[in-house]
Amino acid sequence: MTASLHPPAKRARLSALAVLLVWFLSCPAVATAEEVITEYQVKAAFLYNFSHFVSWPASPENTFRLCVIGENPFGQILDALIGKPVNNSILVVEQHSSLEKIHDCQLVYISYSLKPRLNMILAELADHPILTVSDIESFTDAGGMIELWLSDNKVRFEINTSAAEHAGLSISSKLLSLATRVKKGQ
Amino acid sequence: MPAMEQGTDKNHGRHRARQTWLRRPGISRIKHALRCLSVLPGLLLAHPSTGLAATLPDDLTNMGLEALMNIEVTSVAKKPQKKSEAAAAVFVITNKDLRRWGVTNIPDALRRVPGLQVARIDANKWAITSRGFNSRFANKLLVLIDGRTVYTPLFAGVYWDANLVMLEDVEQIEIIRGPGGTLWGANAVNGVINIITKSAGNTQGTLVSAAAGNELERLVNVRHGGTTGSGSHYRVYAISRADDSGFADPGAHDDADIAQAGFRTDWSKGDTDSHTLQGDYYRGTAGQELLIAPSAPATITDDADTEGGNLLYRWTHRSGNRSDLTLQAYVDYVSRESAVLYEDRYTLDLELQHHFTWNDRHDVVWGLNYRSIDDDTKSTQIFSLAPADRRVDLVTGFIQDEISLFSEHAKLTLGTKLEHNDFTGFEVQPNIRLAWLTDSGNTVWGAVSRAVRTPARGEHDVSLTVLPPPSPPGLPPLTINGNSGYDTEKLVAWEIGLRRALADSVTLDATAFYNRYDKLRTIEITSMPPGPFTAVFDNNMEGNTQGLEIDVHWQARPWLSVNANYTRLEIDLDLVNGSMDTTSLSAEHASPEHQANLWIAADLDNDIHLDAALRYVDSLQNPGFTKTGDYLAFDARIAWMAAPGIELSLVGQNLFDSHHPEFNPDFIISTPTEVERSIHGTVVWTFR
Numbered sequence: 045m046t047a048s049l050h051p052p053a054k055r056a057r058l059s060a061l062a063v064l065l066v067w068f069l070s071c072p073a074v075a076t077a078e079e080v081i082t083e084y085q086v087k088a089a090f091l092y093n094f095s096h097f098v099s100w101p102a103s104p105e106n107t108f109r110l111c112v113i114g115e116n117p118f119g120q121i122l123d124a125l126i127g128k129p130v131n132n133s134i135l136v137v138e139q140h141s142s143l144e145k146i147h148d149c150q151l152v153y154i155s156y157s158l159k160p161r162l163n164m165i166l167a168e169l170a171d172h173p174i175l176t177v178s179d180i181e182s183f184t185d186a187g188g189m190i191e192l193w194l195s196d197n198k199v200r201f202e203i204n205t206s207a208a209e210h211a212g213l214s215i216s217s218k219l220l221s222l223a224t225r226v227k228k229g230q
Numbered sequence: 231m232p233a234m235e236q237g238t239d240k241n242h243g244r245h246r247a248r249q250t251w252l253r254r255p256g257i258s259r260i261k262h263a264l265r266c267l268s269v270l271p272g273l274l275l276a277h278p279s280t281g282l283a284a285t286l287p288d289d290l291t292n293m294g295l296e297a298l299m300n301i302e303v304t305s306v307a308k309k310p311q312k313k314s315e316a317a318a319a320v321f322v323i324t325n326k327d328l329r330r331w332g333v334t335n336i337p338d339a340l341r342r343v344p345g346l347q348v349a350r351i352d353a354n355k356w357a358i359t360s361r362g363f364n365s366r367f368a369n370k371l372l373v374l375i376d377g378r379t380v381y382t383p384l385f386a387g388v389y390w391d392a393n394l395v396m397l398e399d400v401e402q403i404e405i406i407r408g409p410g411g412t413l414w415g416a417n418a419v420n421g422v423i424n425i426i427t428k429s430a431g432n433t434q435g436t437l438v439s440a441a442a443g444n445e446l447e448r449l450v451n452v453r454h455g456g457t458t459g460s461g462s463h464y465r466v467y468a469i470s471r472a473d474d475s476g477f478a479d480p481g482a483h484d485d486a487d488i489a490q491a492g493f494r495t496d497w498s499k500g501d502t503d504s505h506t507l508q509g510d511y512y513r514g515t516a517g518q519e520l521l522i523a524p525s526a527p528a529t530i531t532d533d534a535d536t537e538g539g540n541l542l543y544r545w546t547h548r549s550g551n552r553s554d555l556t557l558q559a560y561v562d563y564v565s566r567e568s569a570v571l572y573e574d575r576y577t578l579d580l581e582l583q584h585h586f587t588w589n590d591r592h593d594v595v596w597g598l599n600y601r602s603i604d605d606d607t608k609s610t611q612i613f614s615l616a617p618a619d620r621r622v623d624l625v626t627g628f629i630q631d632e633i634s635l636f637s638e639h640a641k642l643t644l645g646t647k648l649e650h651n652d653f654t655g656f657e658v659q660p661n662i663r664l665a666w667l668t669d670s671g672n673t674v675w676g677a678v679s680r681a682v683r684t685p686a687r688g689e690h691d692v693s694l695t696v697l698p699p700p701s702p703p704g705l706p707p708l709t710i711n712g713n714s715g716y717d718t719e720k721l722v723a724w725e726i727g728l729r730r731a732l733a734d735s736v737t738l739d740a741t742a743f744y745n746r747y748d749k750l751r752t753i754e755i756t757s758m759p760p761g762p763f764t765a766v767f768d769n770n771m772e773g774n775t776q777g778l779e780i781d782v783h784w785q786a787r788p789w790l791s792v793n794a795n796y797t798r799l800e801i802d803l804d805l806v807n808g809s810m811d812t813t814s815l816s817a818e819h820a821s822p823e824h825q826a827n828l829w830i831a832a833d834l835d836n837d838i839h840l841d842a843a844l845r846y847v848d849s850l851q852n853p854g855f856t857k858t859g860d861y862l863a864f865d866a867r868i869a870w871m872a873a874p875g876i877e878l879s880l881v882g883q884n885l886f887d888s889h890h891p892e893f894n895p896d897f898i899i900s901t902p903t904e905v906e907r908s909i910h911g912t913v914v915w916t917f918r
Binding site for chain 2: 081085086088089090092093097115121122123124125128157159160161162163164181182185186195197198199200218219222
């Protein structure tokens with residue numbers, strides 16, 4: 045008797061286990077909901093702020109394109125900025141993998157992953173009215189406009205004004221006063 | 231050392247990618263479970279990432295720049311790709327890893343690192359090394375805690391029982407295999423373990439953690455962090471720990487008890503200057519059963535009394551993003567008293583380090599270090615040092631230049647260390663490294679380095695009576711004497727490595743090495759019975775090691791990661807100069823030829839985490855009491871965030887077997903004990 049009952053019972057247990065396993069495996073979960081502010085949340089807020097302290101040449105479009113090239117360290121964070129107002133325009137976020145499409149952007153964030161190609165990218169963007177921002181070290185020395193970095197876990201930035209002027213952008217004195225370093229002239 | 235701390239910023243890459251999806255404003259668990267069930271039909275399909283990603287809170291976007299500049303962020307990953315670009319074999323254990331692996335001490339955490347060999351001798355003694363030559367007094371590995379060297383210069387090994395770290399406050403542990411020769415101190419022949427605790431600003435609030443189980447009798451960690459004004463933070467902590475003895479037949483006496491307390495303060499002026507002052511003090515006892523002359527074969531039951539303290543100050547001055555200067559000074563006191571050895575040791579260490587970029591192409595680090603070690607020892611029946619008290623000075627300078635070539639596609643690193651020690655005078659340790667970074671983010675690197683291990687004080691000054699070799703029978707105990715002509719052990723290491731993405735979510739990190747050693751330590755018989763039976767340390771062994779270390783990380787799902795690694799190690803040693811040494815060649819078999827790890831980390835729910843790990847370690851043939859066969863260990867942890875700030879977890883280690891031996895001691899013979907199946911529960915409570 046017991047012997048004949050065993051296999052189905054065992055099978056039932058196994059399938060219960062399998063269902064449980066499948067449920068576990070299919071369950072998208074996340075870690076503890078501790079309220080911490082991550083580096084790229086703050087950096088995203090910086091990007092949004094920068095757009096208010098820089099003036100671009102007049103554009104026929106009423107969209108402000110914030111573009112990320114290279115590996116996107118922000119994840120979905122930037123999505124929260126979509127639709128926010130920037131100087132009479134509406135902000136949109138775009139992720140690009142090729143350089144050709146970024147000429148219409150107003151602000152380009154160059155990911156750290158593109159460090160090996162930085163000089164080429166900056167040369168490509170040099171004559172366009174595009175604000176370039178990155179965390180690549182010595183970004184401003186290489187001709188980038190705003191370099192973000194961390195000091196004691198706080199976000200700091202440096203500005204290369206000549207690169208911005210060359211591109212036809214003007215950066216407000218308020219922003220310059222908050223920069224850790226302002227690089228003028230090449 | 232600050233070079234590495236400064237490196238810290240750069241070495242987060244491996245884990246940073248996971249961070250973006252980790253933070254989400256909590257949704258109720260029930261709702262979550264329902265949603266989970268509703269996606270059942272779409273099994274194992276990628277989940278839409280929108281719900282998982284961190285978002286940008288409105289109050290952040292509405293904040294002005296001044297306010298934003300004052301927000302402290304949790305990540306210090308300034309240069310996230312840096313680890314993947316390094317021309318060295320680097321592995322990083324994060325704070326999160328430490329928690330999720332369920333480990334309670336540093337040795338257990340190191341068990342999962344490719345290229346390391348970790349074996350427990352008894353409940354308070356470990357043999358830990360990198361790339362071979364394992365022993366309790368493994369002497370080719372440098373261990374640093376917040377820039378402070380913790381190996382003992384007497385034998386150049388590490389007393390792992392006496393260097394506790396509160397794991398909750400560890401930022402990360404960086405492990406660099408291979409000669410860290412250029413930047414690191416005297417012992418970094420085969421590797422560096424750099425334990426870095428969080429800055430005080432990142433350990434604000436109160437944390438109480440209490441754990442107990444069948445083997446871990448008690449582990450209570452308490453920390454409180456606060457602020458004393460803008461830009462100035464502190465923490466104080468205390469640890470109380472008791473470990474039960476391991477398994478031995480008929481019984482063991484290796485239980486241990488230790489208490490430690492300490493503090494850390496960090497303060498900064500503006501963006502340019504930051505200061506750290508930190509210190510620790512501990513007292514403990516570690517039981518052992520000694521099998522030593524002349525009472526052997528009867529054992530002596532003994533307790534080693536340990537005590538120690540340290541105080542460290544560090545000042546870092548930054549000039550923008552491209553130059554920083556670090557000054558560091560520490561004093562360290564260590565005392566250890568047992569039936570074998572009485573030792574008090576005082577260390578003073580001063581260090582200057584300057585890092586700058588030049589001409590956009592050169593990333594230069596140079597530094598100077600002065601260390602003075604003063605010890606007082608007392609003889610026992612089997613151990614003495616002549617002179618009994620000695621001061622040893624060590625002066626080191628180094629310079630390294632990382633040069634960017636081919637529009638940042640290649641990084642050529644040239645460096646050398648110049649060291650002067652009291653035993654062998656000047657030693658030069660150069661290295662050359664080249665990394666090639668492809669556009670797609672892959673890295674290929676190679677390095678050739680020369681490193682030396684300078685003599686330990688014991689190798690010069692000791693007189694140690696050890697048990698006679700088993701054959702021929704009837705020999706009296708052997709007295710090994712130090713040798714004032716003992717030379718440095720020398721290494722030339724060849725390494726190549728590859729880091730690449732195998733697929734979107736799979737990364738591979740592989741390293742192969744060939745090490746050529748010269749002047750390794752031997753023990754030469756100088757006189758035989760019927761006269762005194764004596765021997766002396768000499769440098770009559772050479773040989774090579776070769777190995778392969780492969781580490782794969784697969785982020786299978788946003789909530790599930792799988793890690794696997796494999797370590798292969800071959801050691802081939804030869805005696806030269808007519809050496810008659812009968813024991814040193816056993817180093818060939820004191821490290822496993824094969825090791826493998828496989829572990830998963832699964833977030834089953836917002837609040838429930840499951841971790842499981844398998845570890846295979848090949849057999850050893852190190853001479854001694856027990857046969858150390860191969861073993862397969864299974865560890866698991868389940869944790870539940872019961873309420874905000876309260877985590878309950880249950881950890882099982884070595885669940886597959888009731889006990890297994892891992893290592894036999896050498897030189898100072900104590901009864902080894904086996905690692906038993908263990909279970910412990912932990913409650914962690916954090917609040918502001």
